[in-house]
Amino acid sequence: MGTAAFGSLIIAIIQVIRSIVIFIEKTAAKRKNSGVSKIVLKMMRCCLWCVEKFMKFVNKQAYIQTAMLGHSFCKAARCSFTLIMKNILRVSAVSMVAEFVLLTGKLFVVVVTTTSAYIYLDDHFEDELNGLWLPVTLVSIISYFIAQMFTEVFGMAISTILQCFIVDEELFEQSERFARKSLTEVIDKTNLANTHIVHPNDSFDE
Numbered sequence: 001m002g003t004a005a006f007g008s009l010i011i012a013i014i015q016v017i018r019s020i021v022i023f024i025e026k027t028a029a030k031r032k033n034s035g036v037s038k039i040v041l042k043m044m045r046c047c048l049w050c051v052e053k054f055m056k057f058v059n060k061q062a063y064i065q066t067a068m069l070g071h072s073f074c075k076a077a078r079c080s081f082t083l084i085m086k087n088i089l090r091v092s093a094v095s096m097v098a099e100f101v102l103l104t105g106k107l108f109v110v111v112v113t114t115t116s117a118y119i120y121l122d123d124h125f126e127d128e129l130n131g132l133w134l135p136v137t138l139v140s141i142i143s144y145f146i147a148q149m150f151t152e153v154f155g156m157a158i159s160t161i162l163q164c165f166i167v168d169e170e171l172f173e174q175s176e177r178f179a180r181k182s183l184t185e186v187i188d189k190t191n192l193a194n195t196h197i198v199h200p201n202d203s204f205d206e
Contacts, residue, residue, distance in 0.1 A: 003066045003073040007059040014055060018048045060156070064163050083166050091162065098158045105154075106147040113143035 025041040061080035065071055071079060084091050117139040121132050168178055 003076065004063065006073045007062060010055055011052065011059065014048060014052045018045065018052065021045050021048060060159060061163065064160050067160075068164060068167060080163065083163065083170070087166050090166075094158070094162050098155060102151040102155055106144065106151055109147035109150075110140055110144050114140040 021041060021044050025038070025045065028037055028041060058077050058081065061084065062073055062077040065076035065080045066073070069076070069079075114136060118132060118136050121135060
């Protein structure tokens with residue numbers, strides 16, 4: 001609980017600083033200050049956005065490490081970051097595939113839900129409604145947020161399985177590992193495909 005609270009506190013502090021910078025930027029725009037100050041504030045805002053995204057990623061990985069090994073937040077963040085850097089190609093390959101699958105899933109849920117809502121409303125409430133676009137739009141927005149929540153769970157599961165797999169490789173010999181052979185083959189194929197894209201002239205035998 002302490003690790004979760006500490007990670008959330010870091011994100012909250014960064015978001016508060018971003019809000020302050022945005023407020024200062026809007027105030028400076030009203031007072032018509034110099035263009036240099038506006039550029040500096042926009043750069044600070046961009047940097048804080050990047051820091052927030054990075055810390056959210058680190059938090060996610062640190063939480064997984066804490067759940068697996070019981071480390072404190074700082075140690076879990078350091079260990080997870082080290083593991084990711086040592087297996088950057090594998091992590092990036094799995095992350096790209098996972099993002100594509102999750103995005104496809106979200107779009108599929110939104111399209112099917114919106115289409116079903118339109119057909120249902122058109123068949124049963126056509127005479128009672130002045131127009132279908134407003135309720136259909138509301139349905140699409142609600143379905144998107146619901147799909148987003150569910151895909152976040154699946155995304156967390158993918159990240160957890162991947163990090164468990166990497167830790168399994170780090171801690172145990174091949175004969176003592178817990179990962180199934182089918183999972184090892186899938187991750188190795190993904191890694192090889194990603195390596196082929198990045199270094200098309202390299203040999204896989206190495």
